[in-house]
Amino acid sequence: MEKSKIISEKLEINVTNLCNLSCKGCSHLSPICIKHKFDTEKLQLCLNKLNTIFHCETVRLLGGEPFLAPNLQEIINIVRNSQICDNITVVSNGLLINEKHKQILHSIDVLEISDHHTGLNKEQIYKLTKGICKLVILDFEAFRLPYSEQGTQDKNLIEQIYKTCLISKIWKCYNLEDGYFYKCPQAHTLKSIKNLSVDGIDILKTHNLKSALKNYISSNCPLSACKYCLGAVGKIYSQQQIKRKEWRKEQNQPTESMIDYDFLEKLKTKANSNNNCVKSIISKEK
Numbered sequence: 001m002e003k004s005k006i007i008s009e010k011l012e013i014n015v016t017n018l019c020n021l022s023c024k025g026c027s028h029l030s031p032i033c034i035k036h037k038f039d040t041e042k043l044q045l046c047l048n049k050l051n052t053i054f055h056c057e058t059v060r061l062l063g064g065e066p067f068l069a070p071n072l073q074e075i076i077n078i079v080r081n082s083q084i085c086d087n088i089t090v091v092s093n094g095l096l097i098n099e100k101h102k103q104i105l106h107s108i109d110v111l112e113i114s115d116h117h118t119g120l121n122k123e124q125i126y127k128l129t130k131g132i133c134k135l136v137i138l139d140f141e142a143f144r145l146p147y148s149e150q151g152t153q154d155k156n157l158i159e160q161i162y163k164t165c166l167i168s169k170i171w172k173c174y175n176l177e178d179g180y181f182y183k184c185p186q187a188h189t190l191k192s193i194k195n196l197s198v199d200g201i202d203i204l205k206t207h208n209l210k211s212a213l214k215n216y217i218s219s220n221c222p223l224s225a226c227k228y229c230l231g232a233v234g235k236i237y238s239q240q241q242i243k244r245k246e247w248r249k250e251q252n253q254p255t256e257s258m259i260d261y262d263f264l265e266k267l268k269t270k271a272n273s274n275n276n277c278v279k280s281i282i283s284k285e286k
């Protein structure tokens with residue numbers, strides 16, 4: 001691998017925004033996203049160009065629920081052939097995986113299950129993945145509110161949310177979406193529902209891509225989406241399924257009333273504080 005490439009732990013690709021669940025705090029806004037056709041040709045072009053200046057340990061394929069994506073296998077093959085990463089992880093709620101998906105499981109390195117306490121059959125998942133791929137199960141006992149429909153005009157608060165953002169700064173959940181590189185999923189999901197300007201890097205049209213990406217990733221300026229996003233500091237709550245048509249109403253409060261101010265203060269002094277959402281992690285090697 002060329003030493004001069006930008007090295008990252010991960011790159012995330014949303015393979016579908018459809019989901020079989022409708023979780024109250026879905027940070028990818030799947031319950032209200034409009035179905036769109038995934039452009040595999042554009043993905044291939046973007047990865048080929050990105051691969052010249054960027055490498056990551058893991059590409060994480062997520063959604064929505066990835067096993068609802070009709071072209072999941074094709075996407076895995078494109079990612080693998082691009083050589084942009086060392087490993088491929090599919091992130092799923094695990095509820096739809098069955099024998100039919102064995103070929104997909106054979107073609108990935110890790111299956112990561114987010115257990116939302118909605119009836120996951122762990123024994124079945126153990127059997128399906130045994131000897132085929134690594135399995136990681138995250139037991140989510142709580143979630144944090146993802147965004148505010150009303151947002152805030154308070155520039156100081158927006159800056160605090162951005163500065164303490166675990167998603168873009170600590171976990172570095174860089175996203176590749178429809179030809180653009182974003183520093184977090186919210187930068188494109190909130191753009192789509194709030195009609196915001198694009199706050200990402202156009203991979204195919206940007207000439208000095210490496211320098212543009214470096215500047216974008218390290219910028220101290222909040223994104224336009226940060227005005228509505230709660231970053232890592234939304235109030236904590238227990239898992240709930242919400243009817244899709246009522247989902248947006250749940251977020252219809254001003255930012256100021258949706259913030260966990262104690263956690264915000266904690267993150268200011270310790271940037272990688274635990275957000276207390278994951279109770280335990282089970283990890284089983286191949």
Ligand code: SF4
Binds near residue numbers: 161231
């Ligand atoms: S929109 Fe801003 S606050 Fe939200 S995840 Fe992205 S960088 Fe963080």
